[in-house]
Amino acid sequence: MSTQLLLGGRIYSPTAPDASAIAITDGIVTWTGEDRTGRALHPGAEEIDLAGSFVAPAFVDTHVHTTAYGLALGALDLSACRSRGECVREIRRYALKSSDPLIWGHGWDDTAWDEAGVLSTSDLDEAAPGRPIYLARVDSHSAASSTVLRAASSELNALAGFHPEHALTGDAHHAVRRAALNLLTPAARAAARTSALDYAASQGICAVHECGGPDISGRDDFQELLAIDHGVEVRGYWGESVSSADHARTLAQETGAHALGGDLFVDGSIGSRTAWLSAPYNDGPGTGLSFLDVDAIATHVAACTEAGIQAGFHAIGDAAVSAVVQGFSRVAAAIGGPALAALGHRVEHVEMVSGEQAAKLASWGVIASMQPMFDELWGGEEGMYARRLGVDRARTLNPLAQLASSGVSLAFSSDAPVTGLDPWRMLRAAVNHRTEGSAISPRAAFSAATRGAWRAGGVRDGLAGTLTPGAPASYAIWDATDLVVRAPKDSVARWSTDPRAGVPALPSLEPGSPSPTCLRTVHRGRTIHGA
Template sequence: MKKLWPVLLLLAAACKQKEYNADLLVKNALVYTVDSNFSTANAFVVSSGRITAVGDIDSLEKKYLAREVIDAGGKAVYPGLIDAHAHFYEYGMGLQNVNLVGLKSWGAIVDTVNKYAAHKTEGWVVGAGWDQNIWTDKTFPNKARLDSLFPVRPVILSRIDGHAAIANQAALNIAGVKPGQKITGGEIETVNGKLTGILVDNAVGIVTRKIPAPTEQMIQAALLDAQRNCFAVGLTTVDDCGLPYTMVSTIAALQHKGDLKMRMYVMLEDKPESYEYLFKRGAYKTPGLNVRSFKVYGDGALGSRGACLLHPYADQKNWNGFLLSSKAHFEEVAKKIASHGFQMCTHAIGDSANRVMLKIYAENLKGKNDKRWRIEHAQIVAPEDVKIFGENNIIPSVQPTHATSDMTWAVKRLGADRLKSGYAYKNLLKQNGWIPLGTDFPVENINPMYTFYAATERKDLKGSPDGGFQMENALTRQEALRGMTIWAAKANFEEKEKGSIEVGKYADFVILDNDLMKAKGSELPNVKVLKTYINGVKVYEKK
C-alpha cells in the first residue's frame, strides 16, 4: 500500500493541474488591441465570452490553464470588425432575389432578369444593383424591353444605391402610377407623355409597397444568409440603418435561439409607429442587439441626381436635386428625438442637405454634448459648414468605398471645384478627433478590407488613380482600423463593451492572413479572413 502513495499523489497532482480557469488562450499572435495606445501583445485569454487578460504568453501561461488553445502561427489578430453603416437585412433579402451588381449594360440586365424569371416562375420579379454609370450609355434605361418580356408579371429593379428603380408597366399598373403624377421628395419620369418606368427616391415606394410582404421564413433566411457572408469577411457587428420596428422582435428571437449570432445596432425607420414603439418602451439592449436610434433620410443619392445641392448639377442645368421631406418634418423629428434622449442618424449626401440637417442638429444639440447624433455619408459638405460637426459633436459616419466608386463620374455631377469638398474624411475626422467607417452594403461590397484600402490608399480595385484620389483626405492605417473597430463601437455607445481587445470586453476578434498595418498598399484588398470569433467562439473558418 505504501508503494501506491507516490502514484496516487502524482495522479492527484495531475488532476489538480487540469482545473481549468479559462476557456480560451490565443497565443503566438500579433495582437492589435486597438486600445488608447494602439498597443500590441502576443497573447490573450478568454473566459465566459469576455477578454480576461492580455499580454505576454509566458506570464499568461503561468496564470491560466485554458480548455482550448489557439496557436495563431504569428498571424495578425484584430478586434472583430464593425460596419458602422449597412443594410444587413436588405442585403440578405437581395440574396433571395436577382443580383444585378456589376452588369455592364441594360441588355445584360434584361437577359439576367429573364433567366432568373424562368427559374422563379411565380410572383413579382425583384432585383437590385444596376448602375448606369458603369454602362457605355450612361442614361437611365426605359422599361420597353421589360414590358415586352413581362406583359403581365410585375417587375421592379432597384438601382445600386436604392434611391432609384425601374418598374415595368404591369408593376406601375398595380401601383396606380400615372404619367405626370407628382410626389414630394421623388420623381416619376415621364417622356413625351409616357412613363419610362424610372422612379426616383420617394416614388420608388409607391410601387414597392405593393410587393407582398415576405414570409417569416423568408425573413429568417435573409438574416442568416447575410450573417454567413458577413462572418466570412470578419464582421462581428453591423449597424442596420432604417428597419421597421417589427424587425426587432424577429431579430431578438433568432438571437435568443442562438441562430443569429451577429451583433446588431438597429436604427428604426422614420415613421410614426417607430417613434411610438421606442418612446413607449425605451431603448432595447441585449448583448447582441441595441436599438436606441432613428434613421432619417435627408436627400437622395448623387448617382441618381437625387442628392440635394446648393447649386445646380454640373451635368443637368437648373436641377439641384431635392430633400425627401420638408424642412418642417426634419425640425419636428429632431425636436422629438432630442426630447426623448435618443440618437438621430440622418442620411445626407448633397451640400444643401448637409447644411439643412447640420443647422437643425445644432439648434437641438446646442453646442458640446455626448448625444452622438450622426450624419450618415456626409459626402458633399460646403467648406464653411464643416465646423458645425465639431462645434456640436455631430458624428460624420462615412463609407470610404463611396469615394472610390464615385470618383470617375462624381466630377461630372459636381464639377472639379465642388468635388474638392466631397468625400473629405480627414477633414471630417479632425472635427471631433474620431470617425466611424462603414460600407453601406449592399450599395457597396460587404468586404471591410475594401473599406480599409479605400480609406488609406484612396484607389479603386484596379489601382486607380496612380496617386490616389484627393489624398489630402486619406486616413492613416491606424485611423482606418480605429474607424472599423473602436470608433464604430463609440458611434453606437458601445465602446466599453467592444471595438478593442481589452480586459472586460466581448471576445470578438478576427485572424487575418496578412497584416493590415504592414502589407503593401496593393495587397490590402486581397487580405483574407482566416477565422472569425464572437464571444470567443468560432463562427467562421476559411476552408
C-alpha cells in the same frame, strides 16, 4: 471560470503592440502579451495555437440593409452589366430559371455603361412578360420596375418621381418598393436575413446597424430582424421623424428600435440625382429632392434628445448637410452643446460638408457614419461624382481627413447592398482616397470600423472595439500576409511609422493588396463563424 489562451499569433493591441498571445476568460479579454508569460500566468487554460494568424477586434458595420443585402446575394445581380442591352439579356436569362413570385434585382449603374441608355419599363416587360420586377439602381434610391409591379402601387402616377418608362425616384420609388416587399413571403425574408448575417460573420463582422424605415423595409421586416437569433449583433435604427419626446418614446417602443435615425431621409443620392444640392447638377436639371426641412430636423433632434434617444439623418448633398447643421444648431442654442453631445447623434453619409460645418458637428458630438467605398467606386476626376457635379465639386466629397482633424468621430460602413461587405477593401478605400488630402491613416481607418463604430452605436466605455484587458472578446482571426505600419501619403505625421512609437501593425492596405481571409469570428466569447 473558463479561460482560453490563444498563442503563437500576432495580436492587434495598442497596449501591447508586440503581443503574440491573448487570454480570454468568460467572454472578456483578460491579458495580452508574450507566449511564455501567458502560459505562466494562466496554468490549466485551454490553449489554442494561432499558427501565426493575425488577431484583431471584429468589425462593426454601422449602416446596412440586412434583408435587401441577403436578397441581393441570391438574386439578379446587374452590377457587372455595361449596357442597357446587357441588363435586358441578364433579366431574360434570370426570368427563365426563376419561378419566384417576384424578380428582385440590384446593382445596375447607368453611369458605368459603355453607351447612354435608359433601363425602361418596356424593357422589363419584354424580358419577362407578365412578371413583377423590381430592379434597384446601385445606390438604391431609384428603381426600374415592370408594369405588373407598378399596377400593384395605387395612384403611382400621382406621386413625385413618377415616370411611365424611366426608373422611379422619390415617393414613387418608395411606393413601388413597398409593393415589391409585400410580394416577399416571411420565409423569403427570413432566408435573406440569415444569408446576409452569415456572410457578415464570414467577413469578420460581429455587429451591424440596421437602417430601416417605412420607405425602406417596413416594420414587419425590421422587427423580424431584431428578433432573429443569430451570432451577429443587430442594432436597429428606424428612419421616421417625430414631433415630441413622447412621440419619440412611443415610436421606439412600438418598433423596437434602439435609435431613431439611420436612413431618416433629408435627401436622396447623387447617382440618382436626388441628393439635395445648393446648385444644379452638372449633367441634368434641378437640385435634387428635399424630404425634411430645417424645422422638421430641429424638432426631431430636440424630441429625441429630450427622450434620451439617439437621433440621426441621411444627408448627402450640400444643401441637405446644411439643413442638418442648421437643425442641430437650433437645438444646441436652446439646450446647450453638452446636452446635445451626450446622445452621440449621427449623420449618415455626410458626403458634401465644409470645414466650418465639420467643426460645428464636432462641437455638438455628432458622429459621421461614412462609406469609404463610395469614393473608390465613384470618385476621381472621371468618376460619377465628377460627371454629376463637375470636377471642382467632386473633389470636395467624402473629406475623411477634414472631418477627423475637426474632431468629428468617424464610423465606417458599407451601406450594403450599395457596396458589399468587404471591410478590408473599405479600409483600403479610406487610406487611398482619390482626393489628395482626404485620406486617413490605416490606424484611424481601422479604428473607425471597430472602436469608432461601437461608439456610433452608443457604446462609450473605451473598451469595445479593442483587445485590451476588460474588453468584450469580440475578435476575428485572419490569415494575413506581412503586417506593416504606414502613414497616409499626404500626412506629415511620419513619426508613427517608427517601430519605437509602438503603433500596432496591420495587413497592407496598399492599392491592389489582397484582403486577409477570415478564419474565425468570435463575438463576446462565442464563435459565430469558422472552426
